[in-house]
Amino acid sequence: MTNIIHRSFRVTPPVAVGGEGVWLIDAAGKRYLDASGGAAVSCLGHGHRDVLAAMHEQLDRLAYAHTGFFTSQPAEQLAEHLAARAPAGLSNVYFVSGGSEAMEAALKLARQYFVEIGQPGRTLFIGRRQSYHGNTLGALAVGGNEWRRRQFAPLLIDVLRVAPCYEYRDRGERESQATYTQRLLDELEATIVAAGPGRVIGFCAETVVGATLGAVPPTPGYFKGVREICDRHGILWIADEVMCGMGRTGTLHAVEPEGVNPDLMIIAKGLGGGYQPIGAVLAHERVVAPLRAGSGLFQHGHTYLGHPTACAAALAVQRVIERDGLLAQVRARGAQLMAGLQERLGAHAHVGDIRGRGLFVGIELVRERTNKAAFDPARRLHARIKARAFANGLLCYPMGGTIDGQQGDHVLLAPPFIVSATEVQTIVDRLATSIDEALAE
Numbered sequence: 001m002t003n004i005i006h007r008s009f010r011v012t013p014p015v016a017v018g019g020e021g022v023w024l025i026d027a028a029g030k031r032y033l034d035a036s037g038g039a040a041v042s043c044l045g046h047g048h049r050d051v052l053a054a055m056h057e058q059l060d061r062l063a064y065a066h067t068g069f070f071t072s073q074p075a076e077q078l079a080e081h082l083a084a085r086a087p088a089g090l091s092n093v094y095f096v097s098g099g100s101e102a103m104e105a106a107l108k109l110a111r112q113y114f115v116e117i118g119q120p121g122r123t124l125f126i127g128r129r130q131s132y133h134g135n136t137l138g139a140l141a142v143g144g145n146e147w148r149r150r151q152f153a154p155l156l157i158d159v160l161r162v163a164p165c166y167e168y169r170d171r172g173e174r175e176s177q178a179t180y181t182q183r184l185l186d187e188l189e190a191t192i193v194a195a196g197p198g199r200v201i202g203f204c205a206e207t208v209v210g211a212t213l214g215a216v217p218p219t220p221g222y223f224k225g226v227r228e229i230c231d232r233h234g235i236l237w238i239a240d241e242v243m244c245g246m247g248r249t250g251t252l253h254a255v256e257p258e259g260v261n262p263d264l265m266i267i268a269k270g271l272g273g274g275y276q277p278i279g280a281v282l283a284h285e286r287v288v289a290p291l292r293a294g295s296g297l298f299q300h301g302h303t304y305l306g307h308p309t310a311c312a313a314a315l316a317v318q319r320v321i322e323r324d325g326l327l328a329q330v331r332a333r334g335a336q337l338m339a340g341l342q343e344r345l346g347a348h349a350h351v352g353d354i355r356g357r358g359l360f361v362g363i364e365l366v367r368e369r370t371n372k373a374a375f376d377p378a379r380r381l382h383a384r385i386k387a388r389a390f391a392n393g394l395l396c397y398p399m400g401g402t403i404d405g406q407q408g409d410h411v412l413l414a415p416p417f418i419v420s421a422t423e424v425q426t427i428v429d430r431l432a433t434s435i436d437e438a439l440a441e
Contacts, residue, residue, distance in 0.1 A: 019046025021414050036397035040243045040414035041274040054316035067305045074311035088263035090282040095306040099242035099268035100134030102279035108265045110202045110236050116290040122201045126160045126417040132212045142204045145212045146405025165218045168353045185225040202236035207254040210243035214362025214410035236263040246270030250331040250358030273317040276310035326417040334358040340428035357437045365409040374407040382409040384438035394430040
């Protein structure tokens with residue numbers, strides 16, 4: 001028996017008692033290779049001595065001080081570190097306790113920006129189908145994960161929705177990549193125009209789509225087009241990099257290869273690597289300046305904003321990533337992981353697509369490769385793969401409803417940046433075995 005409301009009432013999970021590098025250990029002594037970093041969180045793995053030392057040092061000085069009265073040294077230092085490495089103009093940092101809180105804060109900051117500049121008629125956000133931005137009500141509203149939204153839909157604000165950039169499924173056989181990209185951009189602009197002049201606040205999008213679609217990167221030029229459309233209509237672009245950011249895709253920010261910068265960016269998971277709960281909004285100066293000159297405050301807040309111990313942990317994580325050259329490691333191990341998966345699963349009868357960037361990789365399962373037909377959702381293939389992988393000592397992140405919230409299965413991989421070449425091969429071997437075992441059930 002347990003007094004915890006676990007994620008499932010049907011299964012009580014085993015107790016985790018230890019962690020070493022990319023491995024987690026349960027109370028029975030079994031070791032699990034953490035090939036998903038939890039939910040793309042544990043970028044430095046488990047038990048990193050430098051991060052633990054920084055946390056101990058901060059706890060000896062000050063564990064917590066409310067931001068209604070004080071700032072703290074680690075919060076100031078972390079903000080300075082992030083601003084110095086952020087996309088141009090994103091020099092303002094607002095700390096929260098996780099990704100959902102960060103999206104809530106970004107939505108409210110975007111709304112207040114338009115109130116401050118005298119455009120209170122802007123009340124709508126645009127999101128994408130098959131997206132995910134968090135589980136609080138505002139974040140759930142802008143997200144497009146239908147399974148997560150369905151029973152709470154009556155409580156959510158109305159949000160306009162456009163297609164995801166999901167080339168594997170949605171680009172026509174005779175449609176060029178450029179034509180497909182332009183079709184998506186035309187849909188976005190048409191949605192803005194149909195909403196009416198001056199009614200849209202912002203467009204929310206994951207730079208590389210995470211859990212809902214399984215590591216789907218944008219097509220070339222997509223976000224350049226988004227930037228142009230947002231500028232043309234005076235709309236803010238809110239980039240969600242909670243899962244794909246902070247080095248996960250091989251650059252510190254996933255948007256870097258796109259050559260354009262958002263107005264607001266939300267980060268979390270890889271920011272603190274799971275050592276403490278933390279997230280942040282990075283805001284462009286042009287968004288913050290009207291608040292500074294107008295009301296003089298951001299009308300928002302949580303108890304644990306800028307938590308000193310959380311900021312100290314995150315600062316240590318970011319310094320280790322930079323000191324140890326781990327972005328280059330992500331690119332190298334990511335290339336090895338992709339090559340290994342292609343070699344082992346690329347011709348598999350039930351693997352339709354292997355995609356991603358860096359150490360952020362998705363494998364989409366299909367019943368038929370030729371027509372991309374999905375398995376019957378009642379089979380719950382994704383859940384079977386997760387269970388088989390767990391039994392085989394591998395932690396991965398499978399999801400169902402990949403295509404439309406009901407149809408489709410995929411597996412997401414996001415191992416720690418410190419994963420070795422040998423451990424990458426172990427991931428490939430154990431996942432391939434687990435997929436075959438699940439298909440045979």
